[in-house]
Amino acid sequence: MDARLSQMIKDAALTALVAAALGVFIVGFRTIDVGKGGPTFDYQFVDLAVAVVTIFFGRLGLQLASVGLKWPAFALGTILGAIGAAPIELPSTFLHWFVLLAGILIILRTIWPWANEAMASARHSPRGVIYGAHAAKWFGAGLLVAAVALPFAPFADQKMMDLAVLILTYVMLGWGLNIVVGLAGLLDLGYVAFYAVGAYSYALLSTQHGLGFWSVLPLSGMMAAAFGLLLGFPVLRLRGDYLAIVTLGFGEIIRLVLLNWVDLSNGPAGIGSIPGPTLFGAVFAETAPAGKTTFAEMAGIPFSGSQRLIYLYYIILLLALVTNLFTHRIRRLPVGRAWEALREDETACKALGINPTNTKLTAFAVGAMFAGFAGSFFAAKQRFISPESFTFIESAIILAIVVMGGMGSQIGVVLAAVLLIGLPEWFRDLGAYRMVVFGLAMVLIMVFRPRGLIAHREPSVRLHPVRAGP
Amino acid sequence: MPLIEVEHLTMRFGGLVAVDDVSFTARPREITAIIGPNGAGKTTVFNCITGFYKPTAGRLTLRGDREYLLERMLDHEVGQKARVARTFQNIRLFPGMTVLENLLVAQHNKLMRASGMSIYGLLGLKSYRAAEAAAIDKARAWLERIRLAADADRPAGELPYGAQRRLEIARAMCTDPRLLCLDEPAAGLNPRESAELNDLLVSIRDADGVGVLLIEHDMSVVMKISNHVVVLDYGRKIAEGAPEAVRNDPSVIRAYLGTEDGADA
Numbered sequence: 001m002d003a004r005l006s007q008m009i010k011d012a013a014l015t016a017l018v019a020a021a022l023g024v025f026i027v028g029f030r031t032i033d034v035g036k037g038g039p040t041f042d043y044q045f046v047d048l049a050v051a052v053v054t055i056f057f058g059r060l061g062l063q064l065a066s067v068g069l070k071w072p073a074f075a076l077g078t079i080l081g082a083i084g085a086a087p088i089e090l091p092s093t094f095l096h097w098f099v100l101l102a103g104i105l106i107i108l109r110t111i112w113p114w115a116n117e118a119m120a121s122a123r124h125s126p127r128g129v130i131y132g133a134h135a136a137k138w139f140g141a142g143l144l145v146a147a148v149a150l151p152f153a154p155f156a157d158q159k160m161m162d163l164a165v166l167i168l169t170y171v172m173l174g175w176g177l178n179i180v181v182g183l184a185g186l187l188d189l190g191y192v193a194f195y196a197v198g199a200y201s202y203a204l205l206s207t208q209h210g211l212g213f214w215s216v217l218p219l220s221g222m223m224a225a226a227f228g229l230l231l232g233f234p235v236l237r238l239r240g241d242y243l244a245i246v247t248l249g250f251g252e253i254i255r256l257v258l259l260n261w262v263d264l265s266n267g268p269a270g271i272g273s274i275p276g277p278t279l280f281g282a283v284f285a286e287t288a289p290a291g292k293t294t295f296a297e298m299a300g301i302p303f304s305g306s307q308r309l310i311y312l313y314y315i316i317l318l319l320a321l322v323t324n325l326f327t328h329r330i331r332r333l334p335v336g337r338a339w340e341a342l343r344e345d346e347t348a349c350k351a352l353g354i355n356p357t358n359t360k361l362t363a364f365a366v367g368a369m370f371a372g373f374a375g376s377f378f379a380a381k382q383r384f385i386s387p388e389s390f391t392f393i394e395s396a397i398i399l400a401i402v403v404m405g406g407m408g409s410q411i412g413v414v415l416a417a418v419l420l421i422g423l424p425e426w427f428r429d430l431g432a433y434r435m436v437v438f439g440l441a442m443v444l445i446m447v448f449r450p451r452g453l454i455a456h457r458e459p460s461v462r463l464h465p466v467r468a469g470p
Numbered sequence: 471m472p473l474i475e476v477e478h479l480t481m482r483f484g485g486l487v488a489v490d491d492v493s494f495t496a497r498p499r500e501i502t503a504i505i506g507p508n509g510a511g512k513t514t515v516f517n518c519i520t521g522f523y524k525p526t527a528g529r530l531t532l533r534g535d536r537e538y539l540l541e542r543m544l545d546h547e548v549g550q551k552a553r554v555a556r557t558f559q560n561i562r563l564f565p566g567m568t569v570l571e572n573l574l575v576a577q578h579n580k581l582m583r584a585s586g587m588s589i590y591g592l593l594g595l596k597s598y599r600a601a602e603a604a605a606i607d608k609a610r611a612w613l614e615r616i617r618l619a620a621d622a623d624r625p626a627g628e629l630p631y632g633a634q635r636r637l638e639i640a641r642a643m644c645t646d647p648r649l650l651c652l653d654e655p656a657a658g659l660n661p662r663e664s665a666e667l668n669d670l671l672v673s674i675r676d677a678d679g680v681g682v683l684l685i686e687h688d689m690s691v692v693m694k695i696s697n698h699v700v701v702l703d704y705g706r707k708i709a710e711g712a713p714e715a716v717r718n719d720p721s722v723i724r725a726y727l728g729t730e731d732g733a734d735a
Contacts, residue, residue: 326592329591329592329594330588330591330592333581333585333591334574334575334578334581334582334585334588334591335582335585335588337567337571337575338578338582341575341578343566344564344565344566344567345562345563347522347558347562348558348563349546350521350522350545350546351522351549351556351562351642352549352576352578352641352645353547353549353555353578354546354550354578355546355550457566457625459568459570459623461568461571461574462568462622462623463606463609463610463613463619463622463623
């Protein structure tokens with residue numbers, strides 16, 4: 001017992017030493033430009049010391065938990081968490097967060113095996129299956145009600161609504177990409193290209209031909225789907241890594257064309273003054289342009305800047321729900337099952353007489369169509385678009401949402417979008433450290449849920465329906 | 471009249487001649503076994519028949535509602551139009567999908583027509599729902615026949631090995647095939663499972679009236695249930711005939727056991 005403890009302390013001390021060595025240059029010094037005489041150093045050794053001590057105890061706590069010493073680990077986690085939450089004097093708020101997170105982490109790690117075991121046994125009992133099916137249904141319904149009611153909540157200020165619109169846009173994109181990646185198993189790294197096609201379709205058709213949002217919406221979906229087919233044809237024979245690289249290239253090609261075809265897209269300067277969406281012809285502005293009425297006039301209520309935002313919120317909520325319902329339905333149709341079968345084994349599909357070409361192309365086209373819808377919404381919301389908005393990092397984020405959510409899981413995409421888009425925005429107060437928190441969250445998900453937040457696959461059809469009751 | 475006619479089938483991979491001028495026929499409502507030592511070219515013949523390989527030379531004619539020249543068809547068309555179904559030596563189920571879903575995927579083309587390019591299906595029209603219910607009924611009937619009805623909602627990859635073999639045959643049968651090609655269906659089965667497989671294959675021949683082409687190593691299976699046996703060795707056909715006749719054919723015995731002085735023929 002003693003040998004094990006000393007081993008653990010040694011290990012924790014080593015970890016702390018590494019942290020100190022790394023941290024001394026990152027956290028320990030900060031150069032300050034004082035004008036003449038070159039930069040001087042600002043020493044932050046207290047920060048460093050607190051961090052290193054936290055890391056020492058944190059590592060010790062994880063070690064204790066991993067050898068099954070639940071209670072000491074639990075106690076250590078609680079103490080760390082309490083210190084983090086306590087109103088004591090620490091050099092920065094970030095350190096409070098850091099210590100608190102360390103405590104929470106240890107507690108989570110301690111209860112993890114126990115929780116996991118309980119969940120696994122629940123999942124395998126017949127009652128657990130019923131309970132699980134109901135829980136998923138109720139959770140989804142609760143989420144929907146909350147989403148519909150959100151604009152009327154007292155805490156829903158402008159910042160909150162902006163963030164909600166952003167998250168919902170990514171939820172929709174995630175659900176769209178889920179068709180291609182999660183169901184059909186085609187790794188698409190250039191999904192943002194279809195988003196761009198949708199956005200530019202609306203931007204050009206509205207600014208140059210005076211078409212409204214609702215009439216362009218289906219057109220931009222069709223345009224994006226056409227581009228989906230265009231990409232689909234050359235990549236039919238490719239799989240896995242090769243497919244990923246070609247789709248990545250396709251995404252870049254679209255962006256570069258938009259950047260350089262100045263006559264069409266106005267190049268890097270982008271397209272501005274794109275009209276926003278209208279509600280039965282009414283515009284959302286303080287004063288209406290000639291021949292139009294404002295929404296405030298039509299509804300007979302005083303104008304407020306938040307009306308436009310709430311309207312945008314409901315549009316994207318509607319679009320996202322359409323995407324969800326469509327996916328939900330098509331999974332149960334032969335084409336949806338063929339997508340999944342193609343993901344599982346293409347050779348077996350051919351042996352069953354399934355045409356892999358058509359099946360893949362429909363997946364690309366349908367996935368692209370939803371990106372096109374989302375793109376034209378994006379253009380209408382931003383009122384200004386440029387190729388800057390459609391870089392590879394966007395594709396990467398959307399893919400990360402799908403993978404982290406759990407491939408093919410609809411609720412998982414929502415959770416991952418909230419986490420990946422919401423978290424960095426929420427922790428904006430932490431300044432430069434927010435990306436650290438973001439990275440930490442990603443690492444935690446990969447460690448604890450390597451197959452995504454929700455890895456469970458619900459069968460598209462059951463022979464023996466799950467019934468409530470004994 | 472034969473169900474499938476294989477004429478002068480030759481398949482070369484570079485300098486290697488895997489199948490060399492093989493001709494044979496298989497008749498409807500019969501089990502035709504293809505046997506031979508390892509590397510004799512049995513699976514290559516199968517891959518040519520099912521469209522996975524394009525033969526170097528030869529003609530493959532399947533007689534259904536009309537004549538299909540299999541060597542000219544794309545791989546999935548052989549299943550879709552000529553309705554030749556197959557199983558694989560190493561089982562190829564859709565492991566993440568449930569047992570029932572595996573059987574529904576097999577009915578893809580029929581359901582796809584009923585779903586009207588997915589549009590009727592998306593709208594939930596009655597005609598599509600009826601077609602889906604019929605497909606599920608058919609799947610259920612097959613699951614009862616292979617004794618997997620209780621496992622219908624489990625992922626296919628979780629099933630024990632023998633059950634996966636049966637499921638793969640049921641999946642192939644759900645495509646309504648004219649010709650069913652089975653690549654070593656008894657491999658890895660214990661004697662009891664192997665006997666069950668015999669019964670299943672006989673019932674597919676007699677009750678469903680489907681022609682079966684069978685690659686098999688297990689002689690107890692071959693001798694008991696096949697009507698006709700084709701023997702391959704080094705890519706050539708060395709014998710053909712009724713099981714009894716083939717068993718006593720000296721060239722077959724030589725291919726399997728070698729000649730007395732140890733040199734192969």
